[in-house]
Amino acid sequence: MRIVDVKAYAVKQQVDIPFKWRKGLPEGAHLNEMGILRIITDEGIEGIAVAQRGLMTVDYTERRLKEMLIGKNPLLKEQLWHEIWELDRAEEFQIYYMGLADTALWDITAKKAGMPLYQLLGGSRNRVQAYASTVTYNTTEEYCRVADYCLEQGYKAIKLHAWGDMKADAKLCADLRKHVGDDVILMYDGSAGFNLQESIYLGKALEQAGYHWYEEPMREFSIWNYKKLCDELTIPVLAAETSDGCHYNAADFIVHGACDIIRTGTVLKGGITGSLRIAHMADCFGMKAEIHGGDQANVQLACGINNNTFFEVLVWGTGPIGFGYPVESDGFITAPQGPGIGYSFDWEEIERKAYAKA
Structure with missing residues (x-):
């Protein structure tokens, strides 16, 4: 060929x-x-x-x-x-x-x-649980309305992208926890908006509110700062989403204790090959490799590995972006079953x- x-x-x-x-x-x-x-x-x-x-x-x-x-x-x-x-x-x-x-x-x-790509990759399952990943809204009330909509659609987990203000974001996260109760999985994504001291402050607030993970609070060019953050917190820190260098860089985050969960995904981590290397390397350390949001290729990847938990679906208002993946009533997404990616x-x-x- x-x-x-x-x-x-x-x-x-x-x-x-x-x-x-x-x-x-x-x-x-x-x-x-x-x-x-x-x-x-x-x-x-x-x-x-x-x-x-x-x-x-x-x-x-x-x-x-x-x-x-x-x-x-x-x-x-x-x-x-x-x-x-x-x-x-x-x-x-x-x-x-x-x-x-x-x-x-x-x-x-x-x-x-x-065969569908996920089977070629090893085939861990044919469907993956989705979580709703919000955009940024103006008020707590808007976040609560969107959270209610997401839960009605079958999502069991919600991730916030908030304002980039450590005190306001901390209060929002606590208020949303009160609104949805203790059984809903909540995550927070800082979108690299904070320095180390602010990240520690916000991380401790997320611990008190029982959040599932704390994602990318700082730019990902200082592994030393991420290590210090992990040393200060008990909430799992998810990192290495936008850092350059594919699996070579991800390896440094893992071996230096600068994350508790590693990011992978075809879009930012060197396609399928780079993403697989990160996932398999993380598995060697007993670590989750959570997949950054995306389209058909990342759904196939999520179903092809065994140490990924969720698939990220970006939501705005009361509807998802049209990646062609309606979330099923139980909050899962099924990978395309035809040959290839889909x-x-x-x-x-x-x-x-x-x-x-x-």
Whole structure:
């Protein structure tokens, strides 16, 4: 099998409801665009992967990926992953792109094998429990209304993205715990909005409110600060979501005691290959590897490993973003059961609608 063509498309998506993050972060406008990578083989099997940046996808494909991939055997994923890793030394790929081609190559491999990707990865289960991951709202009352909606939809767990103010966020988390009661799993994501002292203060408040985990309160470039945070708290700290370096960086977080739960996921951790390495490494330490939110590829990953608990679904208002994954009545998501990852596009329509192509 050989790769005969590599295509990329930048397309617009219709996102009707704007939302915001904590103070200092831009609104979610990036969700209005999507990049699609399409790897075509001489056997007619195609691999697909998607990114959140349209023009970047076209640029990287045109300048680097076409030349690197055409003529290669797509089943030699390990070789190609390391070629991209080597190229990153000079290119400094934006973090979404370290694993984009790798995800498409795994799609080809699973289609060649005639099975859904999660089974090819080992197959731990065919469905995974979802949690509702909020955007940022203006008032506690809004958070409580959204939490009620999520529970009505079948979610058993909710994660907050709040305001980036340690005292206000601490009070919000306590108030929401009182509102939903002790049986609902609650998590908090700091979106890297705090320094060490503020992170400790907020972490202790989350401990008192019985939160399940404490995610990314600080930027993830100081492993030493994360170690000090973990030493101060009993609540599990989830880290290494946006730190560069794939599994090589995640290894440092684990061995230095700078997290209690590690982040993995195809979008930010080097595709399927990088994500699997993080999950398997964490399992060697008896640690959970929780998957960052995403689309079909991450659902397949979540069902392919045994040390992941949840799948993140971003919610705004009273509805989820349309990743094509309705949450079932018991709060679970089932992985696509056809061969490959499960992406499906009308290529004639994509060719027509794309505002940039490679």
